[in-house]
Amino acid sequence: MKNFKKILAAMLALIMLFAVxxxxxxxSWSYKTGDTTYAEGVYIYSLFSAYNQAYSILQGNLGDxxxxxxxxxxIESTFDETNEKxxxxxxxxxxxxxxxxxxxxxxxxxxxxxxxxxxxxxxxAREIAKEDWYLGPxxxxxxxxxxxxxxxxxxxxKYGVSFDSFFTSTYLASVKQNAIFExxxxxxxANAVKDDELKKYFTDNYTxxxxxxxNLYETDIDATTNQQKYYPYADELVKERETELASYVKxxxxxxxxxxxxxxxxxxxxxxTDPTVKNIENIEYSSLGEEVLEELNKLxxxxxxxxxxxxxxxxxxxxxxxxxxxxxxxxxxxxDNNRSNLxxxxxxxxxxxxxxEATETVEVEKNTSSTDKYDPVMFEDIL
Numbered sequence: 102m103k104n105f106k107k108i109l110a111a112m113l114a115l116i117m118l119f120a121v122x123x124x125x126x127x128x129s130w131s132y133k134t135g136d137t138t139y140a141e142g143v144y145i146y147s148l149f150s151a152y153n154q155a156y157s158i159l160q161g162n163l164g165d166x167x168x169x170x171x172x173x174x175x176i177e178s179t180f181d182e183t184n185e186k187x188x189x190x191x192x193x194x195x196x197x198x199x200x201x202x203x204x205x206x207x208x209x210x211x212x213x214x215x216x217x218x219x220x221x222x223x224x225x226a227r228e229i230a231k232e233d234w235y236l237g238p239x240x241x242x243x244x245x246x247x248x249x250x251x252x253x254x255x256x257x258x259k260y261g262v263s264f265d266s267f268f269t270s271t272y273l274a275s276v277k278q279n280a281i282f283e284x285x286x287x288x289x290x291a292n293a294v295k296d297d298e299l300k301k302y303f304t305d306n307y308t309x310x311x312x313x314x315x316n317l318y319e320t321d322i323d324a325t326t327n328q329q330k331y332y333p334y335a336d337e338l339v340k341e342r343e344t345e346l347a348s349y350v351k352x353x354x355x356x357x358x359x360x361x362x363x364x365x366x367x368x369x370x371x372x373x374t375d376p377t378v379k380n381i382e383n384i385e386y387s388s389l390g391e392e393v394l395e396e397l398n399k400l401x402x403x404x405x406x407x408x409x410x411x412x413x414x415x416x417x418x419x420x421x422x423x424x425x426x427x428x429x430x431x432x433x434x435x436x437d438n439n440r441s442n443l444x445x446x447x448x449x450x451x452x453x454x455x456x457x458e459a460t461e462t463v464e465v466e467k468n469t470s471s472t473d474k475y476d477p478v479m480f481e482d483i484l
Contacts, residue, residue, distance in 0.1 A: 129141045129468065129471045130468055130471065131143060131144035131201065131467070131468050131471050131472050132144065132201050132202070132204075132205055132465050132466065132467055132468065133465060133466040133468075134205040134208060134209055134463060134464060134465045134466070135208070135209060135212060137205070137208045139201060139204060139205065139269070140263065140265065140266045140269075141261055141266075141471050141472075142257075142260075142261050142262040142263050142265075142266030142267075143201060143204065143266045143269055143270055144197065144201050144471070144472050144475070145260050145261055145262050145266070145475055146257070146262050146266055146267060146270040147197040147198075147200035147201045147204075147270065148193065148194075148197040148475055148477060148480075149260075149262075149480055150196075150197070150200055150270075151192075151193040151194070151196035151197040151200060151477075152193050152477050152480045153480075154180075154196065155173060155180065155189050155192060155193050155196070156173055158178070158180050159173055159176060159178055159189065162178050162179065163178075172478075172481055173189050173481075174188075174189050174190040174193075174477055174478060174481070175188065175189065175190065176188075176189045177189070180192045180196075190477055193477045194477065198467075198472075199460060201465075202460050202461075202463055202465055203274075203456070203460045204269065204270065204274055205463050205465050206456065206459040206460040206463040207274060207277040207278060207281065207456075208277070209459070209463050209464075210281050210459055211277060211280065211281065214281070214284050216280050216281065216284050218276060218277065218280055219276075219280070222276050222279075223273065223276055226268075226272035226273060226275065226276050227268060227272070227273075229272060230264070230267065230268045230271065230272045230273075231264070233252075233253055234252060234253045234254050234264050234267060234268075235252050235254055236250055236252055237250030237251045237252045237253070238250075238251075238253075253267060260479070278456070281456075282444075282445070282448075282452055285448075285452070285455075286444050286448050286452070287444075292448075294444060294447065294448065296434060298447075299434055299440070299443055299444070299447065300430045300431075300434060302443065302446070302447045303426070303429075303430050303433060303434065303443055304426050304427055304430055306383050306385075306446070307381055307382060307383050307426055307429075307433075308381070308382065308383075308384045308397065308423065308426060309380075309381045309423070309424040309425070309426050309429045310379070310380060310381075310384075310397055310400075310421065310422060310423050310424065311359055311363075311377050311378065311379040311380075311421075311422050311424070312377070312378055312393070312419050312420060312421045312422070313363060313366070313376040313377050313378065313419075313420050314376065314417050314418070314419055314420075315342055315346065315417060315418040315419075315420065316417050317333060317334045317338075317339050317342065317409075317416040317417055317418060318331045318332055318333045318334060318414050318415060318416065319331075319332045319334070320332070331414035331415055332414065333413060333414040333416065339416075342418060343407070343409075343418065345366075345369070346407040346418055346420050347407065349362045349365070349366065349405065349407075349420060350405045350406055350407060350420075352365075353403075353404065353405035353422055354404050354405055356403075359405070359422045359424075362405075363375065363376070363377055366420075381426075381429055381433060383446060384397065384398070390410060392408060392410050393408065393410065393419055393421065396408045396419070396421055397421055397423060400421065400422075400423040401423070402423060402424070402425045402426070402427075403423070403424065403425055404422070404423060405420065405421060405422040405423075406420075406421050407419060407420045407421065408421070
């Protein structure tokens, strides 16, 4: 089964969770692979990760029938791509085993390939983990917003999860995964991707576009309620704005650069700050609204269009332009961050399959006298 995507998502999502309460225990080891030993707290964290996954999956599967006040452990459901029904408690224990084995697989591959982790990256990850552990995730945001931050130390430690176990299971695991990915697919990697292949993937899957928004309403503060109110334009003014944008569409479609058109718009309305939103992305995963995406997909390279989105007092017009993606390729790929993101998109599925196989086949020694002490029921009072 290919559960690593969910494992990784849970690993990163848990950075944002407010966790749990329990009782102090003396740390022991839970798993071993080669010369590497994993503390009991690593397995406890894996068990919590699996419990959290199961809870979220059941919420999605059951919808309105999900009872947040009842135990999830005796529910039978499907939890992965196999669509095989399993008892929730059994799936959690199996998944916790898989999660911990995944950590072992990362270390086994690092040893096999002779990878040396970048010390600066490890220390940077450690400092971020410390902030979450001792201060709480998004500490500055919560404090500045008047909320109390919740340090993980005050919660996970009560279950026997130390800082080192937390760090090993989250941020350090991410550093190791990235190091293995770079070893395989980086510029000098064992399975290095040539620029031509990367460019083809980029031009086939990415879109370069820009847009600006024209409001079809005015706003004011209501004197009685002190709340912002929206006042839609009269039909005549809406028509005027649409006619204006239609003229800009003709300009772009006849060869006028987008920058010249937006400058013309700004001058016409005494706008001093460029209202353009410009992006290069795989729009399959874009956060743009459905209507805007549909219009963008219709556009040819170097063409423009406009659409009206919304009704009533908050309706707007989008002026949209699509650029020639082929002209963006060389500069885009030169940027190390862009190249890394492209590699992740291009080889991500392949890499996850690789890690999944490594996790399934890694040789570990499991200390069942340690792991069997822990039951998912310990997390029932959390969510």
